[in-house]
Amino acid sequence: MKISRPTIASRSADLLKRGIDRLNADQYTLAEALFREIVALDPNHAGAWHQLGVTLARQQQFAQGEAAMRRALSLGDSGERQRDLAWTLLWQGRDDEAIAAYSRAINLGMREARLFNNLGNLLKKRNDAVHAEAAYRAAIEADPAYALAYGNLAMLQQDAGQFEAAEASLRKALELDPKATRLWQSYGGLLERLNRLDEADEAYCMGKRWESAQYVRRCVAHWRDLDRIDRAALEMVASGTAEHLTPWGLLGIPALTPGLHREAGRRFAETRWRGELAAAPLVARGAGxxxxxxxxxxxxxxxxxxxxxxxxxxxxxxxxxxxxxxxxxxxxxxxxxxxxxxxxxxxxxxxxxxxxxxxxxxxxxxxxxxxxxxxxxxxxxxxxxxxxxxxxxxxxxxxxxxxxxxxxxxxxxxxxxxxxxxxxxxxxxxxxxxxxxxxxxxxxxxxxxxxxxxxRRELDPPPPTRAAAGLPEHGFVFCSFNQTFKLNAQMATIWARLLNATAASVLWLLDPGSERTRENLHAFFETQGVARERVIFAPRLAQPAHLARLQLADLALDTLPTGSHTTGSDVLWAGVPMVSAPGALFAGRVGASLLHAMGLDELIARDLDNYFQIALALASDPAWHAQVRKRLAQARREAPLFDTARFxxxxxxxxxxxxxxxxxxxxxxxxxx
Incomplete structure (x- = not known):
């Protein structure tokens, strides 16, 4: 009886099927071995070379994957092969070549929604909004249920100021994929940009984007239930469960550590600029x-x-x-x-x-x-x-x-x-x-x-009268002109204690521009025994007028975990003392750095209890307060902080x-x- 031996072609076909099964199961080592066995048997097997390239690329061996794919293309062109080559080039940051490969895939008949969507993203990066929109719409035409293309189209419309169209696109995307956290993030971001902060909060919570939900709540001084949301946000950072998690928005979380903040930055960069970080550097480090x-x-x-x-x-x-x-x-x-x-x-x-x-x-x-x-x-x-x-x-x-x-x-x-x-x-x-x-x-x-x-920054206009600035004629004026997201219940409680301990004093805050935020702040201070008329909001003014009115304040109160930055140098330039306590983060240590550079280290507290004591002493001891202001006026002329030439x-x-x-x-x- 004659036994038939398998041909190279049949053996290769069997290996190819097994390799693709392993590839689809994410068993890359086994898949790679099977594809390599095929090309060893048949060096002209275009399909095996292509699948080997895909397998290598999925293991982030992009250069080797590209080489295998190009070998396949040399043996025969196809839309599928051009599409996968484009994806490999994209991951290497070679955007122009990726666009060209996607375009060839389309010319060869490929009509996949993901292909058009990826092409749209690359065209958007090139600032080619017209063709990017066409690509996103082609993705939607290829697959009307492809939610991601609607979301990306919405971002393009938002950048163009087409907010109604952007909202409609995002609503459609969420209708198609209501569990997509990235889409909820985008929708919340659009609503936040439109200053519809309550709706933004709801959108972020719907998508469990806790890092954004806490930021929006801090922007409107909605401090209830923040501990739970903060914990969830920090867990997202630690576990890496959310893409596009912006590190800036985390700075208001009291429990944020410098290590977690660094980790958030790393993950954000690797998500946002994957291709660029993988591309060959234009200039070698240290060259020349x-x-x-x-x-x-x-x-x-x-x-x-x-x-x-x-x-x-x-x-x-x-x-x-x-x-x-x-x-x-x-x-x-x-x-x-x-x-x-x-x-x-x-x-x-x-x-x-x-x-x-x-x-x-x-x-x-x-x-x-x-x-x-x-x-x-x-x-x-x-x-x-x-x-x-x-x-x-x-x-x-x-x-x-x-x-x-x-x-x-x-x-x-x-x-x-x-x-x-x-x-x-x-x-x-x-x-x-x-x-x-x-x-x-x-x-x-x-x-x-x-x-x-x-x-060259000067205090050109003289200070207005207290009445013109909305302040009472008498009484100690505490101030904080920081953005609302830097305020929190812990700091506000200390400020309320200062107000209650200092007769006829007021707290002067920057107007947040939102009635709801003003109401939230008033309501909180009322729970601390501070009447509404003692919390005064200052409208936003041009810089010269703002610096002039700042001179009416008696003491600036720094914030934690993120403190005063330009706000701190503004008050010191205006001759107003500031009390600060250094936090764990860079962002919470700027006030202490400013005071140190002014020679006013005695206004840098060891902790928040000491912060309260220093602020109360300044408010209660007119002689010491006058002495500090006198030293501050002299330091403004002599200290390193305002010596621009020396700096x-x-x-x-x-x-x-x-x-x-x-x-x-x-x-x-x-x-x-």
Whole structure:
């Protein structure tokens, strides 16, 4: 009896079927072995090469996966193979090539909703809103039940200001997939942007997006049941169960630790900029710095780039104007890269004209194009001024357009992803060396305070009368002009104790712009025995008028866990003492840093009990209060905090020390030399 032997073709077909079964079961090691056995038997088996490429890519071996897929394509083109190649290129941050591969897949007849959706995302990144919308609509046409495409279309409509259309798209997406947490996050974000905060809160809770729910509640001073929501939010961070969990919104949670905050940053970066973080760096770390440093002694200049979206009405960045103006143009070639949606406002237009700097408007460029522009300009040290704040585009720094990247000023914490920034500028108070393990960046320490101030900021208008500012004619004025999300029941309880212990005193708060928020705050203080007329809301004013009225306050009260930043330097500039207690986070230690740089360490409390005692003593002892105000007025002229020229020289020394560290190596924090 003759026994038939299996042919290579039949053997390969059996192995291919088994391999695909293993691949679909996520058994990648077994699948890879089976596909490799096929191509060893038949080197021209296009299907096996393709499935091997998919298997490798799913194991994040993208370069090897791409090579296998291209081998398959050399043996025969198909829409499926182009689609999977595009996905592999996307994960490597090679967006243009991915777009081309998706387009070839479509031309070869592919009509999958996921393909069109991914193409839309890439086109949106390229700022090609017209074709991105067409791609999302094609995804919906291919699969009318594909909720994700409706959600992405909504984000595109929201960016274009088409809020009604965006809401309709999100409602449709949630109708199709009511359990999709990402869609609830997007819907809550839209409602928050429209200032429909109660509805935003409901949307976030529906999607169990606790990190966003707690933030919205803090924005409206809705403090009930926050402990439970805070615990759930921190568990989401620790477990990594939520994508796109913005680290900035966590800063109001009292139990947030620096380690968890760093972890939130890492997860956010790896979710938001996966492709960019995986792409080959445009500039190798440290490349050319040795030559640049050596040339500086021969009249050459270090090229410093500042990257931000905020060269318009933005309080924090305005503090930097004086530093930019005073940079030593003989030693530093300064470049400002603005990707903001708004043109520079009148303040910046006036200042930019006189700055020893080159201004680059890169808002119309994609992240890849902007990074290429910075790399072409040969920037030696790039300073990102945004971090994880609103409208950030850290995709630019993720592509590594400079040999060394520094995070500073905008975001008070670690970015968590080492590729986004090599150094974080702080000082010994906000970023003590003992806390270095809480940062993915190497600490770079300014000698006094990390926060700059503008030497040309003046108290031009005289202070208004107390009556004009809405204050009573007599009585001690406590104030806190921080955003409402920084307030909480613990701090407000201490403030209520101060009011109850200080006859005829009032608390002056920044008007939150919401009747519901004002009502929540009044209701809370009433539970603490404080009458409504003793909590006064100040309307928002232009900066000069705001600084003028601040002089009417007697004592500023800092907040925790996130404290006063520009608000703190504003009150000190206006000559108003501030009491602060340093917290665990960078964001909760800024007030202490400001006071230390003013020589007013006695106003830095050990803990919140001591905070209460210092504030009460200042309110109860007119002689000590007058003495502190006198010292503050003198320090405003002499202390390092408001000495912009001194700050600029220190910053320049720190930049040079960072570059030298890159060239020579070293351990521990970098300090200005």
């Amino acid at each position: 710095l040795a030559e640049a440093l050596a040339a500086c002694g021969n009249g050459a200049r270090l090229r410093i780039g500042y990257l931000s979206a905020d060269f318009h009405e933005h309080a924090t960045l305005r503090l930097l104007a004086g530093v930019l103006e005073l940079h030593d143009a003989a030693r530093f070639d300064i470049h400002l890269y603005s990707y903001g949606k708004h043109a520079p406002d009148a303040f910046w237009q006036a200042r930019l004209a006189a700055l020893p700097a080159t201004f680059h408007a890169i808002g119309g460029l994609t992240d890849a194009q902007a990074a290429a522009r910075i790399a072409h300009d040969g920037i030696h040290l790039l300073v990102d001024l945004k971090g994880y704040t609103t409208d950030t585009r850290l995709g630019i720094t993720a592509l590594r357009p400079a040999p060394v990247i520094v995070s500073w000023l905008g975001y008070p914490g670690s970015l968590g992803a080492p590729r986004l920034a090599d150094y974080l500028i702080g000082d010994a108070v906000v970023t003590p060396p003992a806390a270095a393990s809480n940062y993915s960046e190497t600490l770079a320490l300014m000698p006094h305070c990390y926060q700059p101030n503008d030497h 600029t020289r220190d910053l320049e020394q720190l930049f040079v020390a960072i570059v030298r560290r890159e060239v020579e190596g070293g351990e521990g924090p970098v300090v200005a030399q």
